[in-house]
Amino acid sequence: MDFRYSAEQEQFRQQIRQFLDDNVSDALREEIAVSGHSPGPLATEFLKLLGKQGWLGIGWPKEHGGQGRSMIEQSIFYHELDLQDIHYGNLTITSLALTLIKLASEEQKQQYLPHILSGDLEICLGYTEPNAGSDLASLSTRAVRDGDEYVITGQKVYTTGAHYASHIWLLARTDPTAPRHKGLSVFIFPLATPGVTVRPIYTMEGIRTNEVFLDEVRVPASAMIGAPNSGFYTIAVALDFERVFMGKYTKIRRNFDALLACCKETDDAGQARYDDPVIQDRLVRLHIDIERLRLLCTKTAWMIDRGKVPNAEASAQKILASELEQRLADEGIQILGPRALLEYGSPHVPMQGYLAQSWLLAPMMKFGGGTNEIQRDIVAQRGLGLPRG
Amino acid sequence: MDFRYSAEQEQFRQQIRQFLDDNVSDALREEIAVSGHSPGPLATEFLKLLGKQGWLGIGWPKEHGGQGRSMIEQSIFYHELDLQDIHYGNLTITSLALTLIKLASEEQKQQYLPHILSGDLEICLGYTEPNAGSDLASLSTRAVRDGDEYVITGQKVYTTGAHYASHIWLLARTDPTAPRHKGLSVFIFPLATPGVTVRPIYTMEGIRTNEVFLDEVRVPASAMIGAPNSGFYTIAVALDFERVFMGKYTKIRRNFDALLACCKETDDAGQARYDDPVIQDRLVRLHIDIERLRLLCTKTAWMIDRGKVPNAEASAQKILASELEQRLADEGIQILGPRALLEYGSPHVPMQGYLAQSWLLAPMMKFGGGTNEIQRDIVAQRGLGLPRG
């Protein structure tokens, strides 16, 4: 039993860190901080640079243009990005591409994977609808077969990235007569397809997301991923990968370390917040829980590497990470006092506003990607075999 | 708006305190501590003394021999008893007698209330069965009408007090054809009735409780409380009173104060546990939550006094009290270290073993009297009007 990275993995990590130290500019960080998750020119350029280095497909098989390294190495890469404050949230690579590798036809793989690898193709997720949130199976967007095409009509909401992504990964009903979750299929097609309208809506963080209206959008039958009416299985696979990604500990670790540093700063009288044993104790409790999350992340990465699909583990990881993110931000602001309420760009903002940003983002992390209640259902039912209610 | 006791109530409290100071001996406390909730001779004698003083019916109407005082005064009395470490857990007075006053026939009131008032009649609760715990409506003990009598057959478990009580308050099925919770009735009858067998079982605390076997026990039809098949309503009323009683804060406050005093004791070097700010903070957090419980207790006492039945409030009070009892005991033991694991009578036992005893009792407080999960269902459904699942 060994919990450490191998010497090769450590070396790989050093290599990435060196590359990022050399190539992540303050201007890029600044752009990411202010752009509200809509990549600006520097971020777009940087993504292509990563693609050129082959670092978007670290854990992909070589036959799909990847580096054929382990998933552990891929996770090292994303941790290092986080430690540089480059939080892409790029599900195209961390979830959808892995799902494509697992489920798509050979032709589809060749059609999409190289462009994903080069950073040219970004996909947004079209799952949620106004009346289908937690209960995705109740969605009403329809895709009707018409010759070699499907005609798609409906509406999606909270479609993050639809205003800059090139493609959408859309879940739609293909068999209205089948039981609710057995008549769904997944399609991938360009957002530029006629009939697609994207409208902005903004989150409480001020980040843009979108409504996507689909008005008789015609896509070729080859846009379907997997077999017809197997969409629920396809997105289950994608969601397992997504939860692993949402449950990353690195950003939380990054914020904790910055908070700790802030607490250790001394004032003119030589006093620091960390002198207070109560504050020490609160930070220690957070630290312990972040380490527990790290260990679970280690386990899921190791499982994926061994060809196992983390399922209850992925759900647990997502629960822990989202609740810890909120707790860290909320307690951190309490510890630092009112100035921790300041946002990026404000005079006197501590920690570049990450704590405030994280506090605003945390509610979404808890309900997004399947609410934590649904995740606990999954742990209980799939992990422990308890019967459905 | 006024949260304080009136001058008269304060005076009444002083009067009780004086009486208890004069009449509660260390020998009585010792007897209660070692007897595992089975009253010994001193406790029995003391109960009768309370009866003689009229203090078992403080809040009862005068026409039933009570003092006709307010429920607030009655609650003052029980708080003062708790502060003397006299934890009777006497549901006969705090729940069943109040239920009798509300629901019994005039004849039944005259039959039972005077004896309860004098401390001669104690009733144990016969609700739970091996297959009917949380789900009381699934009980299988049957009472079959036969002329002027009912013939009762079945089995009860966890019947606390059945080995010293004079009567049992029994829930049984009187109409097997009705929907589950509509065919039940409540009976009260002497445990000495032929066909009743009481067998001891012991809790993890070492306290005796019982199994009660009923083999064609014949009781008069007049033993039924309320209308036939209204038993579920009758016990709902009794349970609301019981929860208010189970959710008393005074014992918790008593344990907290003793813990705090322990933490403030100085050793030879003049150091006390309370010097540690982290321990201070933990005690402060407990203190705040005990005060919140106290406020809720104040509210339920005030509601009962105003003729309102606390329902969601009673459930919430029971939840808070039981969880707080466990947290206080568990954290208290952590704070004091291994010696707090010692039980009453051991050399070196701190706080006379109350913390250890409370730790062992706490699990039962959380599932007994209706699990806390069911209490939360009640708060949500009855208090907030949320729909049943």
Next chain:
Amino acid sequence: MELDLTSEQQQIKDAVRRFLSRECTPAMVRKMREEHAALPREIWQSMAELGWLSLPFADAYGGAGSDWVTLAVVVEELGRACDPTPFVDCIVTCGWLIQDVGSEAQKQQWLPPLIEGKLMLSLATHEETALHGAGTPPTTLRQCPAGLRLDGRKYFVVNADASDFLLVSAAMPDSAETSLVLVSPKAEGVELIALHSLAHANVHEVRFNNVLVPQEQWLGDGPVAQSRLDEALDRTQAFQSAAAAGGARQVLEMTVAYAKEREQFGKPIGSFQAVQHMLANVWTDVETAWLAAYEAITYLEAGLPAAEKVAIAKCASNATFLQACFTAHQIFGGMGYMWETDLHLWTRKAKEIELAYGGPHRYRRRLAALL
């Protein structure tokens, strides 16, 4: 013992709620936030006309000299409505402080226009001692031939640019006590620096550079006991606890309504046990936080020792308000997370209240000393 409102108190409560539901809608709060704007003066004027600005003040200055529970009821309703008004700052804190420590002439000068809604005040007492890890030099006041000179910096001054005067605390050389002065934000040497806070749209750092303060704007005409300021802040915390309890109750009610109506998996989400238990917990918290707030206020009003009650009310109500909001976000999902939805306005408010006038950590420390 009496836990009900009197019928007069209940009437005011209903009136305040009606007024605020008409005049202070979430849409308006959102717009103020978008525009970093202060409350429109006409709303403040209406509140003055309804007599609410007069509640804590004595008859002699045009006040209503009302009981404290009546005032608490108003503050609770403001909290419920996600209060975009400067009522607490202006009336409960600053105005009352003037009544507490001002000379008779000062009270005659400042209180009537305040009560009439013609004067708006902001509290400027917060100094960051560990901002950027370095202590800020304390704000100081010194005597000079023309009057007084003020130097220093205050942080998180709410509504500073829209107020007529700031109530500033400062140290006087050679005095252990505190000086309280009223300073116009437009006076020479006053500089306002906008801060961007997630909690309050309109908040500033205020710098005082050798600002001339007329002698008559020195409250009490000299240093006053620091304990008077502490008392005023404690009193404010007690009323803010009522606001927090009110905000929490409103959020709970909004969430319960949504949980009854929103269907997923073929039934209302409020029928799921997980949702029910989250809401049951919030309900319990709100009940006890509300009681704690009013107990503290009635103890203060009765002149009983109340430091412990205030600390408990503060800690309980703040945590409850935040927890109510977090729970609500979990149940509302996207419908509470979009900018155009209402819920997050309360969430921000909950965090603002928690940190204002000293956070829960300070109050728990205080309790530790009292136990």
Next chain:
Amino acid sequence: MELDLTSEQQQIKDAVRRFLSRECTPAMVRKMREEHAALPREIWQSMAELGWLSLPFADAYGGAGSDWVTLAVVVEELGRACDPTPFVDCIVTCGWLIQDVGSEAQKQQWLPPLIEGKLMLSLATHEETALHGAGTPPTTLRQCPAGLRLDGRKYFVVNADASDFLLVSAAMPDSAETSLVLVSPKAEGVELIALHSLAHANVHEVRFNNVLVPQEQWLGDGPVAQSRLDEALDRTQAFQSAAAAGGARQVLEMTVAYAKEREQFGKPIGSFQAVQHMLANVWTDVETAWLAAYEAITYLEAGLPAAEKVAIAKCASNATFLQACFTAHQIFGGMGYMWETDLHLWTRKAKEIELAYGGPHRYRRRLAALL
């Protein structure tokens, strides 16, 4: 990175579980508690014959010199079985400490009989500094013509009456370091006072009154660095974390099985969302506590800095074990609360482990110093 056991480790795990399920049943643990009895010697003898007592010891003394994960697997299984054996105390703590600090002659003398199950040891290092609010004078050792003299008191000595020797820590005048001596509980001047603990059936205060200790029972033949004792206790905590994780997992599995089988309201109680979520939380806690325990153990074995890992494993696994038990009680109800049921045996063990060798508070303080 490798998180699986080797097939050899898995085989030992299976063998230990089989043995314990046969020899160390809950019924037996309950009986030991009822009778305040020590473990029957024949079980200990069987464990010796199976080679488990030899795991941490070097070849030269008859040990197996096994890897630490193998030992951890055994300890985890003991925790699972609600371990009534003195394995951790006797082998992991005392025996290993003798191997760490004993002279060659001492190792030759004490380790072989220990490994053969013929010698039982108890750890006696706990002094209560604030018992009854008064400090206990420290246990001291002084040189005398006949050897050494021991005075003082130790508390919470497990199994003291059934052990052949106690491993006692004591201060030596003029030494900042610690003396470790082996003392027979039957030696003259040793007094055992039974304590009644909710956590462990057989635990004593041990008083030493001018007890003569032969020179050769002074481990290392003189004071040893306090850090060696601290290291041994840290190591013990790491292994106890594996025991706690094992106990928690067993309790979880018992509870899940019960929740699937017990029906109320016409369905298994395990189908209620509230029950599912409680168990999902425990599962998550157990997973991470288990990982933390093994990470600490592998770091210690590799000689890497592990103080932080040990503290995290300790805090995480103890809290998890207790929470697993509390959750189980809530789901089992009366079926886990009666004396004749099994669950409460684990609950008591969980609290014992939490407080043994220093509670979580001490380890969080240590983490605070390391951060």
